[in-house]
Every structure is written in structure tokens, then in C-alpha cells.
Amino acid sequence: MAFELPDLPYAHDALAANGMSAETLEYHHDLHHNAYVTNGNKLIEGTEWADKSLEEIITGTYDKSAVAQNGIFNNISQLWNHNQFWEMMGPGASSMPGELEKAITDSFGSVDEFKSQFSAAGAGQFGSGWCWLVKDTDGSLKVTKTENGVNPLCFGQTALLGCDVWEHSYYIDFRNKRPAYLTNFLDNLVNWENVASRL
Numbered sequence: 608m609a610f611e612l613p614d615l616p617y618a619h620d621a622l623a624a625n626g627m628s629a630e631t632l633e634y635h636h637d638l639h640h641n642a643y644v645t646n647g648n649k650l651i652e653g654t655e656w657a658d659k660s661l662e663e664i665i666t667g668t669y670d671k672s673a674v675a676q677n678g679i680f681n682n683i684s685q686l687w688n689h690n691q692f693w694e695m696m697g698p699g700a701s702s703m704p705g706e707l708e709k710a711i712t713d714s715f716g717s718v719d720e721f722k723s724q725f726s727a728a729g730a731g732q733f734g735s736g737w738c739w740l741v742k743d744t745d746g747s748l749k750v751t752k753t754e755n756g757v758n759p760l761c762f763g764q765t766a767l768l769g770c771d772v773w774e775h776s777y778y779i780d781f782r783n784k785r786p787a788y789l790t791n792f793l794d795n796l797v798n799w800e801n802v803a804s805r806l
Contacts, residue, residue, distance in 0.1 A: 608657070608658055609648045610644055610647060610648055610661065610683075610686060611644065612636075612640060612641045612644045613693070615632065615636055615693055616693055616694055616697070617697065617698055619632045619633055619636075620632075621697075621698040622696060622697075622698055622796060625698065625699075625791075625795040625796050626780060626791040626795050626796065627780060627791075627796060628779060628780050630779050631776075631779045634775065634779065635689075635771075635775055635776060636689070636693065639689075639775055640685075640686070640689040643682045643683075643685040643689065644686055646678070646682045647679070647682035647683045647686050650678050650679045650682060650683075651664065651679060651683070654679070656668070656679060656683075661683055661687045661690075662687070662760055664679065664680075664683045665680065665683055665684050665758070665760050665761065666760055666761065668680040668683070669757070669760075669761040671761070675755075676755070676756070676757070680756070681755065681756050684756035684757065684758055684760075684761075685756040687758065687760070688737060688756060688758050688769060688771070689771070691766060691769055692769060692770075692771055694798070694801055695768055695769060695797060695798055695802060696797060696798055697796075697797075697798035697801070701798050701799045701800060702799060703718065703799040704799060704803040706803060706806065707799060707802060707803035707806060710748055710806060711740075711748060713748075714747060714748035714749070715748070715750075721740070721750070722793050725738055725740060725750050725768075725770070725789070725793065726738075726786060726789040726790060728750050728751065728752040729752065729770050729772045729785065729789045730772075730785055730786045730789060731752065732752045732753075732754070732772050733754075734755075735754070735755050735772070735773040735774070736752060736753050736755055736757070737752065737756075737757075737758065737769050737770065737771055737772060738751070738752045738753075738769070738770050738789075739751045739752070739753065739759055739764075739766055739767075739768065739769045739770075740766075740767045740768040740769075740802070741759045741764040741765060741766055741767060742764065742765040742767060742805075742806065743764050744762075744763045744764065748767070749764075751764070765805060766805070767802050767805045767806065768797065768802045768805075770789060770792050772785060772788075772789070776788070
């Protein structure tokens with residue numbers, strides 16, 4: 608089955624007032640994300656992965672010993688990552704539901720401490736990658752970071768929140784100020800209801 612580029616859950620300019628411009632979404636969703644869809648479909652065509660789900664392909668092609676993953680993994684994993692990323696954001700103010708706030712406070716001591724650790728993970732990811740809030744296999748919440756397209760599925764974890772720290776995600780709006788992009792992401796862009804629904 609061929610995968611398709613999902614529509615954004617909001618208009619291209621819906622996040623502009625919150626610090627992510629329409630131009631960023633046009634490049635990031637319409638071009639970068641779409642390239643992962645197109646390339647991923649080409650790479651799995653005629654292979655054992657052609658009729659598998661995104662999740663099955665990711666976990667089946669991830670090689671924990673590889674410095675650089677294969678093309679199928681890279682494109683399919685990035686396709687999945689971006690599918691989640693757009694849903695994890697939204698226009699307008701979003702307050703953190705009580706259940707999520709309690710889980711974060713129990714795990715990190717406070718929401719501010721979680722945000723500090725999440726931002727540090729994203730800023731400290733050398734080169735391209737992602738930072739995540741995950742529910743680990745033991746049920747605890749943790750902040751992690753991954754290189755390139757690697758994501759929490761590779762480690763049996765549940766992705767609650769992910770932030771893309773590839774330069775194409777922030778360079779139009781923030782230039783080389785990745786920490787400012789991460790702060791803005793947490794304070795103005797996250798759809799906390801969506802994050803809570805993943806618990």
C-alpha cells in the first residue's frame with residue numbers, strides 16, 4: 608500500500624501568530640515531509656515491506672548497530688515522525704490537562720524542570736535529530752533525543768511529544784537560534800491535549 612502525505616490539521620498560516628510561519632509550513636510539510644512520502648513509497652515498492660504499516664517498517668528496518676540507517680528506515684521513520692509532529696502542535700493557547708501535568712510533575716519535579724530538560728535535549732542534539740517526551744517501557748516519563756530520523760518506536764517507547772530539530776524546521780523563523788525555537792515550541796505551539804491523549 609502506498610502511503611500518502613496527510614493534510615495539515617490546520618491552515619498553513621494558523622501557527623504564524625505563535626512563531627511558526629506559513630513559509631516554514633509550506634517548505635517543511637509540503638516539500639520535506641512529502642519527499643519522505645515519495646521516497647519511502649519508491650523504496651518499499653516490491654519489497655517485503657510494501658504491505659506493512661509505518662510502525663512495522665520502522666521497527667523492522669531499524670538497526671541499533673548502524674551509524675547510518677538504510678534508506679527505507681530513514682524515509683519511513685521521518686514520514687511517521689512528521690505525521691506526529693503536526694498533530695502535536697496547534698493554533699491558539701493550549702493548557703496542559705491535569706492528568707498530564709501530574710504525570711510530568713511526578714516524573715520531573717515540575718513542568719518547568721521538564722521544559723528545561725526537553726529544551727536541553729533538543730539544543731544538545733548534535734546535527735539533525737529530534738527531542739522527545741516518552742513513556743518508557745516501565746511506564747515512566749523520560750526526555751530523550753535521537754539522531755536523524757530515529758524515534759521512540761525503535762526502543763519500545765511511546766512518543767508523547769516530539770520536536771524536530773533539523774534546521775529546516777526552524778531556520779526560516781529563527782535562523783541559527785535553536786534554543787529560542789525550542790522555547791517557543793514549548794510555550795506557544797504544543798497542543799497539550801494531543802500530548803495527554805497519548806498517555
